[in-house]
Amino acid sequence: MDILAQVLNGLGIGSIYALVALGYSMVYGIVQLINFAHGDIIMVGAYVTYVGLVMAGVPLWAAVLISILFCGIAGVLIEKLAYSRLLKKGAPRISLLITAIGVSIFLQNLSQLLFSSSAKSMPAMFPNGMLELGALQVSSNTLLNIGTSIVMMIALQLLVNKTKIGKAMRATSEDAGAAKLMGISTSSTIAFTFGVGSALAAVGAVLYCNTFHQITPYMGGMLGLKAFVAAVLGGIGSIPGAMLGGYILGVAESLTTAAGGSQITDAIVFGILILVLLVKPAGLFGKNTREKV
Amino acid sequence: MAVLETKNLGIAFGGLRALEDVQISIGEREIVGLIGPNGAGKTTMFNLLTDVYVPTEGSIELEGKSIVGKKTYQITQNGISRTFQNIRLFKDVSVIDNVKIAMNFQMKYSVLSGIFRTPAYRREEKEVEARALDLLKVFHLDSKADDMAKNLPYGQQRKLEIARALATNPKVLLLDEPAAGMNPTETRELMETIQLIRDRFEISILLIEHDMSFVMGICEHIFVLDYGKIIAEGSAEEIRNNPKVIAAYLGGE
Numbered sequence: 001m002d003i004l005a006q007v008l009n010g011l012g013i014g015s016i017y018a019l020v021a022l023g024y025s026m027v028y029g030i031v032q033l034i035n036f037a038h039g040d041i042i043m044v045g046a047y048v049t050y051v052g053l054v055m056a057g058v059p060l061w062a063a064v065l066i067s068i069l070f071c072g073i074a075g076v077l078i079e080k081l082a083y084s085r086l087l088k089k090g091a092p093r094i095s096l097l098i099t100a101i102g103v104s105i106f107l108q109n110l111s112q113l114l115f116s117s118s119a120k121s122m123p124a125m126f127p128n129g130m131l132e133l134g135a136l137q138v139s140s141n142t143l144l145n146i147g148t149s150i151v152m153m154i155a156l157q158l159l160v161n162k163t164k165i166g167k168a169m170r171a172t173s174e175d176a177g178a179a180k181l182m183g184i185s186t187s188s189t190i191a192f193t194f195g196v197g198s199a200l201a202a203v204g205a206v207l208y209c210n211t212f213h214q215i216t217p218y219m220g221g222m223l224g225l226k227a228f229v230a231a232v233l234g235g236i237g238s239i240p241g242a243m244l245g246g247y248i249l250g251v252a253e254s255l256t257t258a259a260g261g262s263q264i265t266d267a268i269v270f271g272i273l274i275l276v277l278l279v280k281p282a283g284l285f286g287k288n289t290r291e292k293v
Numbered sequence: 294m295a296v297l298e299t300k301n302l303g304i305a306f307g308g309l310r311a312l313e314d315v316q317i318s319i320g321e322r323e324i325v326g327l328i329g330p331n332g333a334g335k336t337t338m339f340n341l342l343t344d345v346y347v348p349t350e351g352s353i354e355l356e357g358k359s360i361v362g363k364k365t366y367q368i369t370q371n372g373i374s375r376t377f378q379n380i381r382l383f384k385d386v387s388v389i390d391n392v393k394i395a396m397n398f399q400m401k402y403s404v405l406s407g408i409f410r411t412p413a414y415r416r417e418e419k420e421v422e423a424r425a426l427d428l429l430k431v432f433h434l435d436s437k438a439d440d441m442a443k444n445l446p447y448g449q450q451r452k453l454e455i456a457r458a459l460a461t462n463p464k465v466l467l468l469d470e471p472a473a474g475m476n477p478t479e480t481r482e483l484m485e486t487i488q489l490i491r492d493r494f495e496i497s498i499l500l501i502e503h504d505m506s507f508v509m510g511i512c513e514h515i516f517v518l519d520y521g522k523i524i525a526e527g528s529a530e531e532i533r534n535n536p537k538v539i540a541a542y543l544g545g546e
Contacts, residue, residue, distance in 0.1 A: 155408065163407035163414070164397045171383050171394045178381040181343055183369035183398040183461050192404075287385075 005136055006258040007251050012142030014250020015149035016211065019204035020227035021234070021242035022156060023197030029237035030173045030193045031087060033096045037078065037103035039224015041198045045071045045205030046215040047111055050120055060125055068202040075198025078103055079191045087190065104220070111217040119216045122209040145207050152200060153243050159196070160239065169193055173237075229273045235286025244284060248272070294357075296321050296497045297342070297373070297465045302351035303521075304341060311337045312521045315351070319465060319514075324491055324498045326512035328505075328532075330541055333518040335501045336378055339467050342499075343375055344368045356464070370398050374463035376454040378470050378501075384443035388434060388453060391442050392425040395460035425460065431493070432456050432486070448479045452486070459494060466490070468500040472507050480504060484511050509533065517541065 020042055027035045048070045052063030082103050086096055128141045160166040168189045171179040176186045208223070209215060230249045234241025249269055256265045276284065295318040302315040312334045319325050327335050340346045342353060344365050353360050360368055374395075383391050400421060406414045429435040432452040437445060442453060451471060458466055471487070472480045484507060491498055502508045508515060509529040517525040517532060519541040525532060532538055 158410075159408060162418070163404070164393075164400045164402070165404055165407060167386075167390060167394045168397055170386055170390075171397075174383040174385060175381055177345070178377070178383070179394070180365040181345075181369055181375055182395040182457065183366050183374075184394070185364070185366045185398075 002258075003255070005138065006254050008136070008138050008142055008146075010251030010254030011247055012139075012145040012250070013211070013254060014230075014247040015145040016204050016207050016223075016246075017227045017230045017249050018149050018243045018246025019152060019200050019207070020223065021230040021246045022153070022239060023201045024228050024231040025234075025236050025238060025242040026156075026169075026193050026197045028231070030169060030190055031083070031096075032093065033083065033100065034228070035194075035197075036097070036100040036224070036228075037107060038197065038201060039220035039227065040104045040107040041071055041075060041201040041220070042205045042208065042223055043111060043215070043217060043220035044074060044107060045202035046122075046209050046219065047115060047120075048202075049206055049209055050122060050215060053125070054120075054123065064206050067206060068199050071202035071205070072195045072199035075194040075196075075201075076191045078198075079194035083194075084187055084191070088187070108217050108220070115217065117217055119214050122213045122215060124213065125206070125210040141211060145211065148203065148207060149243065149246070152203060153239060156196075156200070156239055165189070165192060226269060229269060232283055233273055233276055235280075235283030237287075238283070238285040241283055241285030294321065295319060295354075296323075296356060297499070298354045299342075300352045300354075302341060302348055302353060304337065304346055304348050304350075310521055312341070312348075312518075315518075315521075315523055317516050317523065317526075319497045319499055322491055322495055322497060323514060324487065324500070324512050326508040326515040327499060327501050327518060328503070328508055328515060329518035334521045335518055336469060338518070339375060339469055339501065342368075342467060343373055366398070369461050369463075372462070372464035373467065374458040374461040374465075375467035376451075376458050376469055376471065378473065380447075380450050380454055382442040382450055382454060382457070384441070386442060387439050388442055388445065389422070389425050389429065389438040391453060391457050392428055392460045393421055395457045396421050396424065399462065428456050428460055431489070448475055451475070451483075455486075455490070459490065463496055465497045465499060468498065468502075470501055470503065472502055472504045480507055483507075487511060 020038065023038050024035065027033055027038065045067050048067040049063050052058045052066050053060065082099050083096060086099060126141065126144060128139055130137050131140055131143070160169060168184045171182065171184055172186045172189045179186050226249060227246065230245035231242045233248060234243065234245030252268055252272055253265045256268045298318040300316055303313045304311050315338065327338060329335055337346065341348050344360065344363055348361060355371060355373060360371060383394060386394070400417050402414045402417050426435055426438065429438055432455070434449060434453060434456065442450065445453060455468065455471065472483055475483060487498060488511065512529060515527065515529060515532045516523055517538050524537045524541060525535045
C-alpha cells in the first residue's frame with residue numbers, strides 16, 4: 001500500500017512535468033525546434049500568478065486565468081519576435097536553438113531585474129486535505145494535478161484531431177510547403193502552436209506553485225530540463241507520449257526518494273532516459289523515421 | 294476573357310534566367326497544356342503562378358487582378374490550386390482529412406467554438422465532412438476515406454492530390470505531370486477524369502505533361518517552353534507540325 005501511495009504521489013508531480021512536456025512536444029512537432037525557452041515560460045507563469053495573487057490580491061480564479069492568458073500571448077510574441085523570421089528564411093536548426101537559449105537567458109534575467117533573485121514564497125492556493133481511498137491516503141492536490149493533466153491532454157487531442165486549427169497544425173508539421181499551397185497560413189498556425197504550448201506551461205506553473213510553494217527566476221531550468229526528458233522519453237512530437245513520459249519520470253522520482261535515495265533521484269531520471277533511448281531511440285511512442293534510399 | 298494571364302513574366306536565379314518574357318493566357322473552362330523538354334522551366338512557371346517564387350519581372354493577373362507579391366496561401370484562397378510533380382500528400386493523415394485540410398480556410402468558426410464544440414462548430418464540421426466525401430466519390434476514393442494517405446496505391450495517391458487541390462474551390466487548377474508513372478489504362482481514365490472535373494466544377498486547367506498522346510488528346514490549347522521562353526503556341530494540330538517544336542524535342546540544326 002505504501003508503494004501505491006508513492007506511485008500516486010509520483011503521478012501528481014509527473015502531471016506537472018507532463019503539462020510542460022506537451023509544450024516541448026507540440027513545438028517540436030510543428031517546427032522541429034527544441035524550444036529551450038519553454039522551461040522559462042513556466043517561471044513566467046509562476047511569477048504572473050504570484051503578482052496577481054499576492055501583490056495585487058485578485059481572486060484565485062482570476063490570477064490563474066490571467067497567468068494562462070499572459071503566457072499564451074507571451075508564447076505567440078516570442079515566436080513572432082524571435083523565431084518567425086528565422087523560420088521564414090529557412091535558417092539552420094542550430095540558429096533557432098541558439099536563439100531559444102538566448103530567449104531563455106533573457107527571460108531569467110528579466111525576472112531577476114523585476115523581482116530580484118531571491119525566492120518568493122507562494123501561499124497555498126487550493127484547499128488541501130487527505131482523502132482516504134480504501135486503505136490508501138492521497139492528498140487532494142495530487143488528485144487535482146492528475147485530473148488537470150488528463151483533462152488537458154484530452155482537450156489537446158480533440159483540438160489537434162477534430163478542429164480546423166488542429167488540421168492546419170498537422171498539415172504544417174507534415175509539409176509546410178504543401179500546406180501553404182492548400183491555403184493554410186503556416187506562420188499563424190505556428191504562432192498559435194507556441195501560444196497553446198505556453199498556455200499549458202502556465203497551467204503547469206499554477207500546479208507547481210500549489211505543490212512547492214516557492215518560486216525563483218531559475219526554477220524553469222531544472223523543471224524544463226526534466227519536462228524535456230519526459231517529452232523525449234515518450235517520443236517527441238507525440239501528445240500521449242509526452243504525458244506518459246511525464247508520469248514515468250514523476251513515479252521514478254517519488255519511488256527513488258521513498259527508497260531513501262533522494263540524493264540520486266536526478267541520476268535515476270536521466271539514467272532512465274539513457275536506457276530507453278538505447279532500446280527505442282525514437283522514444284516510447286515516437287515514429288522511427290527511416291530515410292528511403 | 295482570360296481567367297489567368299501573364300505578361301512579360303520572367304525570373305532570374307542569380308545570373309541564370311530561368312524564364313524570360315513568358316506570355317500565356319488561359320480562358321474560362323479551358324484545358325491548356327504546358328510542354329517542353331526537361332529543364333525548360335515548366336515547374337518554375339507553376340512556382341511563379343503560386344507565388345512560391347517571386348518573379349523578377351512581368352505580371353500575373355487572375356481575373357484581371359494582379360497577384361504578384363501575395364503570399365502563397367493567399368493565392369490559393371484567391372483561386373489557384375495545384376498538384377505536385379512528386380506527390381506531396383499529408384502522408385500520415387487520413388484520406389478524408391487531406392481533403393478537409395484544403396477546405397480549412399473556407400470554414401469560419403473560431404478557435405474557441407472549436408474548443409467548446411458549439412453548434413456552429415458541429416454544423417460546419419459536418420458540412421465539410423459531407424463536401425469532402427462528395428469530392429472523394431468523384432475519384433472513387435470514398436471507400437478509403439479513413440485510410441492513411443500513405444497506404445493508398447500510387448495511382449490513387451495521384452487522384453487524391455487532385456481531389457485535395459479541388460477542395461480549395463479553385464478557378465484555375467494547375468496539374469504538374471498528373472499522368473507520371475501511370476500505365477496506359479490509368480492514363481486514359483485520368484483523361485476522362487480531367488474532362489469531367491472541368492465540366493463539373495467549371496474551372497480552367499493548366500497542366501504540365503510529358504506524355505504527348507495525353508497532352509494532344511486533352512488540351513485545347515498548348516504552350517511550348519524551351520530554355521525559358523515560349524517558342525510556340527496553338528492547337529494540338531499546330532504544335533505537332535511546328536518545326537521549332539520538333540527541333541526542340543528532337544534536336545535540329
